[in-house]
Amino acid sequence: MTTLPQPIFRFAPSPSGYLHLGHAYSALFSWTQAQKNNAQFMLRIEDIDTTRCRKEFTEAIYEDLAWLGLTWVDPPRIQSEHMEDYQQALTKLENQGLLYPCFCTRKEIQQEVQQSGRAPHGPDGLIYPGTCRNLSATEKDERLARGDSYALRLDTTKACALTGDLFWKDQSKGKIKATPEIFGDVVLARKDIHTSYHLSVAVDDALQNISCVTRGTDLFEATHIHRLLQALLKLPVPTWHHHDLIHDKDGNRLAKRHNALAIRELRARGNSLEDIKKMAGV
Missing domain, CATH: 3.40.50.620 (HUPs)
Incomplete structure (x- = not known):
C-alpha cells in the first residue's frame, strides 16, 4: 500500500x-x-x-x-x-520569452493611464498599460546598459496562452478557476530587489513541499497569479485555506x-x- x-x-x-x-x-x-x-x-x-x-x-x-x-x-x-532560487525561476521564465524590462516610474504609469481615459485596477492597484512590453531589443539593451532602473514584468497574456485554463482548490470555496489576467503584467523582480512577493512565495511553497497554504482572505486574489507561476515553472500545486481577518x-x-x-x-x-x-x- x-x-x-x-x-x-x-x-x-x-x-x-x-x-x-x-x-x-x-x-x-x-x-x-x-x-x-x-x-x-x-x-x-x-x-x-x-x-x-x-x-x-x-x-x-x-x-x-x-x-x-x-x-x-x-x-x-x-x-x-535563497535569492539564487528565485533567480533560477526568473531564468526559466525568461527562457520562455515571458519577461520584459519595464522602465516606467509610478508617475509615468499614472500619467499614461490618465491620458488613456481609463483607470483599470487589479488586486495590486493600477493595471500596467503595457508601455514597455513592445520596446525594441536595441532600446532595451541601451537602457539596461546605461543603468536605468527597471522592473521585470510577466507578459501575463502570453503566459496564460501557454498554460490554458488553470484551477485551484480552496478549502472553504471549492474549485476556483484562476484568472491571473486581473493583475495585468505583474512585477516579478526589480533592479534592486531581484525577486517579488509573488515569485518568492510560489517558489518557496514548492521547495518547502507545502501541501496546504493557510493565509488571510486579503491574499485570496494573489492565489490567481501564484497558480499561474506554478504552472509556468512546473511546480507542485498545494491546496489553499483563506481564513477571515x-x-x-x-x-x-x-x-x-x-x-x-x-x-x-x-x-x-x-x-x-x-x-x-x-x-x-x-
Whole structure:
C-alpha cells in the first residue's frame, strides 16, 4: 500500500514590524490546522524587502511565536538567503520569452493611464498599460546598459496562452478557476530587489513541499497569479485555506501600524496567553 507523504503547513511573516493580533490569529490558525492533520509546521521569514525588514523584528517573531506555544521544523527558511532560487525561476521564465524590462516610474504609469481615459485596477492597484512590453531589443539593451532602473514584468497574456485554463482548490470555496489576467503584467523582480512577493512565495511553497497554504482572505486574489507561476515553472500545486481577518473595534483590518496591538506590547502589559488568544478570537 502506498503511504501518502505527511502534510506540511506553514506560517510566513515579514519582519518589517512586530507581530500583532492578526498575525497571532493567522499563526495559531495554521498551527491548529497542522495539528488536526498530523502535519509538519514550517516557518518562513519573508524578508526580501531589505529597506523595511530588520533582524530585530525577525528575532521578535521567534520569541513571540514560541511564547504563543508554537514549534516549527528548524531551521526556518529565510528568503534573503535563497535569492539564487528565485533567480533560477526568473531564468526559466525568461527562457520562455515571458519577461520584459519595464522602465516606467509610478508617475509615468499614472500619467499614461490618465491620458488613456481609463483607470483599470487589479488586486495590486493600477493595471500596467503595457508601455514597455513592445520596446525594441536595441532600446532595451541601451537602457539596461546605461543603468536605468527597471522592473521585470510577466507578459501575463502570453503566459496564460501557454498554460490554458488553470484551477485551484480552496478549502472553504471549492474549485476556483484562476484568472491571473486581473493583475495585468505583474512585477516579478526589480533592479534592486531581484525577486517579488509573488515569485518568492510560489517558489518557496514548492521547495518547502507545502501541501496546504493557510493565509488571510486579503491574499485570496494573489492565489490567481501564484497558480499561474506554478504552472509556468512546473511546480507542485498545494491546496489553499483563506481564513477571515481580525478587525479592531472600529471595523478596521489590523495592520502593523497598530502598535498598541503588537503581541510584545500586550505581553508587556501583563496579558496572558489565554488573554491574547481571546483577543485574537482563537
